[in-house]
Amino acid sequence: MSQISLSDLNAVDEAGFVAALANVVEYSPWIARQLATKRPFAGINQLHAALMAAIQSAEPDAQLALIRAHPDLASKTQRAAGLTEESTDEQNSAGLDRLSEAEYAAFERVNNAYRDKFGIPYIVCVRRHTKDSVLSDFETRLRNIAKTETRRAIEEIGRISALRLDQLVAANDKLRVHGRLSTHVLDNHVGKPASGIPVELVELSALGESRVIARTVTNADGRTDQPLIGGRPLPIGRYELRFSVAKYYAERNVQLADPPFLDEIPLRFAISEPEGHYHVPLLVTPWSYSTYRGS
DSSP, X not given: OOOEXXXXXXXXXXXXXXXXXXXXXXXXXXXXXXXXXXXXXXSHHHHHHHHHHHHHTSOHHHHHHHHHTSOOTTOHHHHHHOOOHHHHHHHHHTTTTSOXXXXXXXXXXXXXXXXXXXXXXXXXXXXXXXXXXXXXXXXXXXXXXXXXXXXXXXXXXXXXXXXXXXXXEEOSSOXXXXXXXXXXXXXXXXXXXXXXXXXXXXXXXXXXXXXXXXXXXXXXXXXXXXXXXXXXXXXXXXXXXXXXXXXHHHTTTOOOOSSOSOSEEEEEEEEOOTTSEEEXXXXXXXXXXXXXXXX
């Protein structure tokens, strides 16, 4: 997706402004038309605040139409009919394009239960979730009352639109929509960073197959050249970091048992703050290891 600078967005004519932001909120270009009259915007945070003010000040019927413009999650029928490019990318980010039949059935059940109770589609910013946490959120929100869910739907539309604006508009200020997951390995045997250790990050699932979402190797500082997850929200869920340490020690002529006492070390942890910074280090010797949540 190509970006447009905020200065260009402020200067373009109304038709160009509406065309640029038409899909920031699903099938609702009327919001972009309202925003066009509020220019110029000093920053992207001001632009998003104006967008939310337009939604929150709309008549209840307009808010309801806005909510109903959103698709169900993981709906085979709606995917076949065609989603917007933005919705497709967002659902794919949580793996909703590659579900098992049992998972599709679980989503169909909760989609139907939610629509039957509230008369609107369930809306959530899926870039902040794994498929497991989406289903957990579904079940939690099914216990709410309709007024709460209308308010929650608008909050989630706000999160979705903030991420779409972040991808679309280049500005000097930044929306707080990204998190960061990082690691490093400290060799406590010699008191130095451990370089050359293969690392895998796995998204765990209670519903279907777990999936490897990052593979990398520690550098000379015992860190990874890039964050394990960065430039996006951290999806709420359970994860496992796997560190292959036996080869590292063998290459340094450390005498190991056969087989080694520690070969691949798994660290399991959970993420609950999508816009937070999680640092999950490994402190290791050939015979022991520990970790903590850093920042």
